[in-house]
Amino acid sequence: MPRTSAGLLMFRRSGDTLEVLLAHPGGPFFRNKDDGVWTIPKGEAEPDEDLLNRARTEFEEEVGIPANGDWIDLGWVKQKGGKTVYAWAFEGNLPDNFQVCSNNFEMEWPPRSRTMQSFAEVDQACFFSLEEARLKLKAAQTPFLHRLVEVLKQGARSSEQGSKEQRDDR
Template sequence: MPRRSAGIVLHRRGADGAAEVLLVHPGGPFWARKDAGAWSIPKGEHGDDEEPLAAARREFAEELGVELPDDGGADAVRPLGEVRQKGGKRVTAWAVAGDLDPAAIVSNTFELEWPPRSGRRQAFPEVDRAGWFELAQAREKLLPAQLPFLDRLEALLGG
């Protein structure tokens, strides 16, 4: 059975009226020097016993340290469907209109043996930074498998 993740595509209108999305950059030494094609939507794994939208909200709060801002009530949570990532993981996402300050995020952490085979464990943030990106720039930053979410969001927003 493939692993499953759920996430949120938080979006807003920028100062010039263009659609912007919030993306997160994974923390840890493997991702430290990677930028283009390395960013993601805030998301995380869930089991069969957890409702995917509830998991997406939980993961958003864990990765960013804030509850999901919701500018439009329950009707503003709109499904964006599912994609399959390179390793086979299935990711389901929802679009939510909202705003937050990416400089204020505080991510949860994970432990990793680092350097490899050193016997030393270090803690790293799951997300080391977040940022707002217009759709064209977001397409350069985002993991390639998640690009369909931007296309679907753009269609929902009317171009």
Template sequence: MGKRSAGIVLFRIRDGLEVLLVHPGGPFWKNKDDGAWSVPKGEHDDAEDPRAAALREFREETGTDLSGADLVELGAVRQKSGKVVTAFAAEGDFDPELLTSNVFEMQWPPRSGRTQQFPEVDRAGWFDADTARRKLVPAQAELIDRLERFLRQDSQQPRT
């Protein structure tokens, strides 16, 4: 089986639905925008629970702990690379100015023999649903559709 990732679609309702997306760090993504953003996510092995992995990765990529959040499973999508991303939704807020991402090392420039550190995520932002669909890696746009369907169904449920 291909690589597996898990992530969280953090959302809030302002003048409509807004979702938090993150932009990958490093030199390959520096000048890419539409089709390059992602939900905060990361890889996990078959032994790790996807929900636990999603919480861990959200914390590593944003610096914010959502361990007490109510998570709603949105299912999985398969990206062009073959990676399967399992996503959960959580309602909450986050100030993109407080982004604190973990880092990774890579040889840069290529074949230079020099290793540099880059943030795994270099920025975060809130986007309305239509803009998020355009910004996201194409396969992840389906997660916004699923979140919208869940919110419509949830709003029709009787409150006790």
């Protein structure tokens, strides 16, 4: 059965720079890996589960803060393994002195040792410029960055058009 995940892409504006929050997966397989392994905070959904609610829950479980805002639907992508990932973006920021506070998972480590160890689902979460994010993010998820930029450009054009129309009405 095809797997489905849902996640959130938090963004902030820093001057003229758009930055996005990405999460680095925890555990021994990702310990020394950086480019191409970061992800949007996301998690697997049950069949018929509300995907936006799942995305909000996963964000809080993986990052450690609640996600609130105006949701921007970024659609979906298909990852290499066949998993479909749905995403929404929202504007937000991390609190001062932020430290990621993620759920943990258990796995046998080292392999075939019969020893179970606990690892954080996410060991880092931080903002990156779009240029940096394109390098850090899993390749299959990079379309979310492009879609976010396009939606924000359209919103800016709509606002500019609305302001122009207001001036023309005077």
